[in-house]
Amino acid sequence: MTRMRAFALALPLTLTACGGAPGEGDPAGNTASTAGGALMPMNEEAALAENTALAPLPEPPANLAAEDAAMPGIDAPPNPDRSRPVASPSPEPGRDAAARLVRHYYARIAKRDFAAARAMWDDGGSASGLSPEAFAERFERFSEFGVEVGIPDHINAGAGQRYVEVPVRVSGRLKEGEEQFERRGIVTLHRTGDIEGATPAQRQWRIAGAEILPKTESGDAADPAQKAPATDAPAIVIARYDCANGARIIARFDNRAETAMLRRGYQKFGTLEQVRAASGIWYRGEGVELRGKGDQATITLPGEKPVQCEARAR
Incomplete structure (x- = not known):
């Protein structure tokens, strides 16, 4: 038993001889092993201090209300105002x-x-x-x-x-x-x-x-409101009608001849004769009819249904 106790006391001395005297080359008094070429710290407090120095700094709390706080559709609900481009209306x-x-x-x-x-x-x-x-x-x-x-x-x-x-x-x-x-x-x-x-x-x-x-x-364009010498009414009157079906019809009334001629675009629709009406105006002929009172008129063209039209100011 005395021999085993002596062996135990000799073991630290052997390790000390192999590793060098304490404090030699190390001001902190750390003892290290160079086996395999790696430096292994043996001082636990020094290791904890080193890890603490390398730890990341604490981050401020996230502001989810910020504009760029999250990626829409991944880690936050999509922002509808940012996910859909808004087209500016063109004039x-x-x-x-x-x-x-x-x-x-x-x-x-x-x-x-x-x-x-x-x-x-x-x-x-x-x-x-x-x-x-x-x-x-x-x-x-x-x-x-x-x-x-x-x-x-x-x-x-x-x-x-x-x-x-x-x-x-x-x-x-x-x-x-x-x-x-x-x-x-x-x-x-x-x-x-x-x-x-x-x-x-x-x-x-x-x-x-x-x-x-x-x-x-005289060289000027014909004036549709030119008056006849012998009457107070204009000899020629031009009316422009906007119709409910989108058509634009121009009517040329000849008060001397008591006739009217209708045109839609470049297409002319014959000559209409004036018909006596209880009120308003009435012209018809060649499958065309125009009946009206004031600014309102009903116009029927060949092969088409009657359409409501309104005369507009020039």
Whole structure:
């Protein structure tokens, strides 16, 4: 037993001899083993102090109300205002856009691109009142064609629809006889307002009517309100009707001859004779009828149902 106690006392001395004297080369008095080339700290307090120095600093509490506090749809509910881009409303086409369309329209006629010009009318061109062939034939007779576009009138708005009149002066030369011509008139444009269900094409200006008057001997455009010498009533009266089906009809009343002529686009509907009416006006003939009182009128065109129309101020 005395021999075992001596062996136990000799063991620390052996380890001390192998590791060096305490405090040698280490001011803290740490004892380390270099077995395998790794430095292994044996002082527990030093190890805890080192780990504490390397620990991350405490973070402030998260502010979930901040704009960039979370990623929408991953660690926070999506923010609807940020997940859906809001489109800013574009302004509706105004009078400048209407004037440009009229210039482009007559420029295409001058270039003899009649199909493209007809397509600038309402309803895919049908509002012109002419078939593609008849439309081309109407302008084929000109060897030269030009236009001066004036300042558009104020835009008339109502029931989601927009109308504007653009004054024009067209001039050119006829193929036959090289006769020069000049006309003044009004081109009426129409479009749908920025309402629900309207397509982008419907929101753009389209031609709804064209009233080009011949020049008088004095060189000015014929005045529809010119008075007859012997009467107080105007000899010629022009009325423009907006109809419930979207049509734009122009009526030319001749008070001397007691007749009327209707036109939709470039399409004319014969001559109507005046009929005595208990009140208001009544014209009919060649399958066409116009009955009205004040600004209201009922117009029937060949093969079509009667439609309610309203005369508008020029």
